[in-house]
Amino acid sequence: MxxxxxxxxxxxxxxxxxxxxxxxxxxxxxxxxxxxxxxxxxxRRKSKRRLPTRNPQPLSVPNALGHTWSMDFMSDKLHNNIRFRTFNVIDDYNREVLGIDIGISIPSLRVIRYLDQLAEWHGYPKQIRVDNGSEFTSSVFTDWASAHGIYIDYIEPSCPYQNAYIERFNRSYRNEVLDCYLFNNLNEVNMLTEDWIKVYNTERTHDSLNDMTPAEYRQVA
Known part of the structure; x- marks a missing residue:
């Protein structure tokens, strides 16, 4: 046989x-x-130690655009060692980058202002998936979500795999932008990020999207 x-x-x-x-x-x-x-x-990728068997909850896949947004923060530093943060937002349905806000400080008020700007283009989502950072657990943020009828899907503490879509995106952004350049100022970070987002949304195919780009998958939604 x-x-x-x-x-x-x-x-x-x-x-x-x-x-x-x-x-x-x-x-x-x-x-x-x-x-x-x-x-x-x-x-070759560095091999990792085998971790104990876990039983994570399955990550739900939205069945429509605008149903679930995933978001997270990242940090890096300029050439003069001044640290900055990025606030990354994607649509889970087609992995489209909705936007990346960049600044020295991004508190809750700035977060909701930025989400309001994205909503002008895409509408408000039904739910958002976030970690338990102070920006997302503050009353300012939860009151904003409640006012717009948005359910906040908090992942469990120390369980980033429950927010796998944005974690996978963060790795690409880190490898292809943040770790590739020495930035002199935030304008350079913004410029390179915007150029990269266009390529990511319109040229990069995803196996999970039947080898389509986020922009193409949006058209067949």
């Missing part, structure tokens, strides 16, 4: 190949992989 065939393991360069095809180039996968390897992009 023959052994069942194992599923093919995609090479890391396959993501680049899909994106290059989206841009209209006809190079085959072997050529893309050779260039990918020649540029030393095929770095």
């Amino acid at each position: 023959t052994n069942p065939q194992k599923p093919l393991k995609l090479k890391p360069s396959s993501k680049c190949f899909k994106r290059i095809r989206k841009l209209g180039y006809s190079w085959n996968h072997k050529r893309v992989h050779r260039v990918y390897t020649a540029l030393n992009l095929n770095l």
Whole structure:
């Protein structure tokens, strides 16, 4: 009896190949992989220690645009060591980046002002998924959510995997923007971030979106 065939393991360069095809180039996968390897992009990931078995609650997948927004904070520093924060907001349905607010300080009042700005373009969501940071647990924020009929889905403390969509997004933003440049000022951070968001929303395909970009998936919603 023959052994069942194992599923093919995609090479890391396959993501680049899909994106290059989206841009209209006809190079085959072997050529893309050779260039990918020649540029030393095929770095091996560090292995991690195996963690104890957990039983997390399944992450719900919204069935419509605007149903659930995930949001989180990140931090970095400018060339002169002044620290800044970013407030990242995505739509869970199609992984679209709705916006990234950048500032030295982003308290609750600034958070709700920014969410009001996003709502002018996208409407208010039915619920938002956040951690238990002080900006999200303050009465200012909870009163704002209540006034707009928004349910706050708090993840459990120390369980970032319960907010997996934004955590996965944060890793991409960290690797491709924050860790790639030395910023002299916030204007540079904003400019590079806005350019990157356009590429992320309109050119980057997602396996979970049937190899479509967030913008394309929005069109078929």
